[in-house]
Amino acid sequence: MKLFSSKKWIAAALTSVLVLSACSSNDEGSSSDSEGGGDGDQVTLNTVFLGASWGEAARELAKEYEEETGVKVNVELVGRDAIYQRLALSIAGEADYDLFNVDYNWIPEFAAADRLLPLDDLIAENNVDLDGYLPRALALAQWDGNNGSFGEGGTTYGLPQTIHPHLLWYRADLFNDEALKAEFQAEYGYELLPPQTMEQFEDAAAFFHGKEVEGTTLSGWAAQGSKGFGNVHTWLSFVYSNGGDVIDWDKMESSLTTPEVVEATQTWVDLLEYSPGGINEYTFAEVAADASAGRLAMAIHWSWSSFEVDDASLSQTVGDWEFTQIPTMETSAPHLAGWVNVIPRTSKNPEEAFKFLAWLQNEDNDVAQALMGAGDPVRTASYTNEELTGAMIEGTETERFRRYEPLEGAMESAMARPFFPQEEKWESVVSEYLSAVQVGQMTVEEALEQADEAVNNMLDN
Incomplete structure (x- = not known):
């Protein structure tokens, strides 16, 4: 397996995002103000999520997070292409964003160009336990720099929010x-x-x-x-x-x-x-x-x-x-499809962004997102959680999450793009x-x- 080391490709990737950011600089709503995280300042995190059910769930949960911590989280819900454009703007220094919900296949692309914040140190500092994640869900957020190395570990660049094989x-x-x-x-x-x-x-x-x-x-x-x-x-x-x-x-x-x-x-x-x-x-x-x-x-x-x-x-x-x-x-x-939350290197509030990221994907919120109709859970324990296994379709005696048993089986062998x-x-x-x-x-x-x-x-x- 070849180590990814093509300087030509990295240069091309950087050029593409800079060109894209220039073309997108007039995109309404693509730039947001971010308040600093200095002593006594209120921290405001600017985030971008896919305008799907899990993005809507993140926006609702962000309100709870602000009540608990005092940290305000702005959540933009946009389409897939718009996420890419905003990420390009952010890494080009033309917009202030702290967290992005990304299609997992972008992780090697932006990690190769050193545009995503590696999270392993923050994971250790905040005692975030990764063992509770479905292995193949977590693998969507990791890359070791080798082409074709899905499932082989490496640097953790994000935390998965949803999977759907x-x-x-x-x-x-x-x-x-x-x-x-x-x-x-x-x-x-x-x-x-x-x-x-x-x-x-x-x-x-x-x-x-x-x-x-x-x-x-x-x-x-x-x-x-x-x-x-x-x-x-x-x-x-x-x-x-x-x-x-x-x-x-x-x-x-x-x-x-x-x-x-x-x-x-x-x-x-x-x-x-x-x-x-x-x-x-x-x-x-x-x-x-x-x-x-x-x-x-x-x-x-x-x-x-x-x-x-x-x-x-x-x-x-x-x-x-x-x-x-x-x-x-x-x-x-x-x-296997899935979406991962990542922090760009240009975030002005990386520590606070990580705290929100980890909170959003804790055990309780993995279950909460499922109950809110977001994507399928990324944590193993969620698949035996009684709130989920006992949930019924309203007005019926049919299990709402009856797909979970075959889904767990699928996650034993699912393969990424x-x-x-x-x-x-x-x-x-x-x-x-x-x-x-x-x-x-x-x-x-x-x-x-x-x-x-x-x-x-x-x-x-």
Whole structure:
């Protein structure tokens, strides 16, 4: 495994953020005043969170923190791209921010450029125990400087706030329907059960696809398929579960034409036959909408998103969905998503920012965030906490957090996106070729050969 030491890449990263900050300098709300933390001064922390449920939870909890400590925490809720822009402004010295909620794949990028504050000393000084975190959740916040080193420890650059690996979602009401079970048994020769293998998944997808249930025509399954990032995120769960990897980290060469990756890609593409029309444009939102409307029999989707199908104001399928680990190929290794809170080196209040960061992710608040509908917990103890395990969907006898058992299992084998500074650019490159396969412009072999070449060119420049 090669140590990341490319001065050329670090220089490029620094140039990109400086250019971005210049282009974004007129962005309304991108700059905030930060009061100093001198003796007798009130400390004000300026923070940026994703405008998702966990960002909203952080904003609510920040009010409690101010009541407890007197430290005011301003929380901006913005989109993913806007977070990156504000972080760029901050590290360029053009805005005063103390804490950012970031997609974990940015950590190697900004850590390589020495723009994130290493937290190990503050962790020790404040007696923060990291042992309570799910190991793979904590690993999202650590990097040892080596490309592809997810899960191998290293410097801690943040604390995870939420994780959401891919799970297999399935309509329990359909899988338990006696007439459908008898029909499936007659056609396939075995009992209709939640798929454990990819072969069983294909059979179930084919069986349900096009079937009409209570006036609704079903699709066999859905997942994100849009060009940009969505198709890559779904495809990675197939690649990892087939024992593949996308880069040979020892040689730092693309490995998209290995038999494992080719087979996984072909399997994914073939299964799209049983997905909704327009699947190649599906983002997170379309998958959740179809699941809520009862138009799907199954989905491969983020664990956390299940809150949408259990919200009576949004969903016609409240309580109908159950969850299990994604189907096995060589193994079951779902793609892991997650968000981490980090402190930029330019923070004027790093010690106070860390205290808030550690408080936000303590045991009580990990549970509190889950109850508030934020992302899935990052601490092991939360998964057996009675407040969570005993919570029911309002007006039902269905467990609100019934996904937690398969989620814990998924977190034993979940794998991150390629853990290296150029990951975001890598996704953009690969997504183009996956999209070409999806729309029939290339065969799997043609696309992966060209993607290999394009990725290697990217790695060399």
